[in-house]
Amino acid sequence: MELAKYYPEEQFFHKTGAEWTPMTGPCLNEKIGISGQLPLKPVWNNLIVELRSSTYRYALEELTKLNLENHFLQFNFSRYNSGQRGTIHTDPPFASLVQIFYFNEEWNRDWGGCLRILKDENPQSVFRDILPLLGSSIIILPSENSWHTVTPVIPEVNRTRLTFVLIFFQQSAEAVLYDIFKQQKLLFYKLD
Template structure:
C-alpha cells in the first residue's frame, strides 16, 4: 500500500535541518478510499485558549486566538497500550495501520532519517484541524525524534493556508518550504534544536477541516 521504497530511498534535505517532502506514497485509488472513509468518531477537542498569552506575546500578527482542532490516538506503543478505538475504521484504514506497524515501515523510516529506532515507541494520531487553526513555530518535544505526516483532503485551496512550513528559525516569515495538505504530499522531519516548523493559519473562509495522520517515533525517557 505505502511505497516503502520511496521512503527508504528518499533524500533528506539538510538545511536548516533534516526534512523531506514525498509525492504519491499512496496510489490514487487508495488515496480516494482513505479520504472517503476518514474517521469522524473518538476525537478529543482542543482549543487555542490553552495558551492565549503565548500567542499574543510572540505572534501578534496572527489574530486566530480561539481556534479548535480534534485529535484521536489510534495506536500507542508505549506501555503496551496498542490500538485504541479501531472498530469504526474502514478496511482500507485497517490495512494502512497494519502496514505502519510492520518492521519494513520502521526500517524504511530508520534508513531515511538516520535515526536508530530500535528503542523508540510508535504513536499514530488522526487530526482534524478547524478553520482558524494554526500551529505556532516550534521544534517538537525533545523525545519526539521522527515525525511522518500524511494528508487526506481531496481538495485544498492554497488561499486557505493550513500549510506545513519548514522554518529557518522561530520567526513565522522565515519559510524555507511550504507543503499544501493534499494527499499526494507527505512530510517527514527529524527533530533537533533547529527543527523549527509550523502550520500556517487556516482561513476562516475554508469550507472543510484539514485532515492528517501523524506517525511519531518517541525516544525512550531513560
C-alpha cells in the first residue's frame, strides 16, 4: 500500500518523554500550529482530505452514535522502535473519538507492540491485544474506563510499529492543546 511506503521518515520524529516512549511525529491540527509546507507525500494529503470530509464524519457519527459537528480534528504520527512501549492511560476527556490506523505490512504478536485494551487500570486486566497490521484500525471512545496501552516492542525486533491517529476534539480543547504545543515544541502544522 502506498501509504505505508510513504509513511513520514524518521527525521520528522522526536522524543517527548523517556527513552522507552514512542517517537512523536508531525501533528496536523485544524485549529493550532505553524503554517507551512507539510512534510507529507501527496498520498497522505489525499487521505487527510478524505478523513476531514463530511462524508467520513457522518459515517463515524452513524457508527458511534456521537454528534461530531462541533469538533475539530487532529492527526498524529507515532513510531515505536525496539524497546519502546506505551503507558497505561485513558484519552483526555476533551477528546470524543480516537481512531488509530496501522501501517505495518507484517507483525508478529511475539514482537510486542500490540494495542492492549484493558478492563481497568490494572496492567494484568487484559481484554484484548490488537496487532498493528496494515489495513486495520480501531476506534476508541474516550471515557474514564477506556484504559489501554501499547505492549513493549521487544529489543530483538528490528521493526518499527507505525501508527496514524485521528482525534476529534471538543472545541474546549483548543487552549489546552496550544499549551502543549508551546511547552513541548511539538511539530504542529495547521491544516487549511
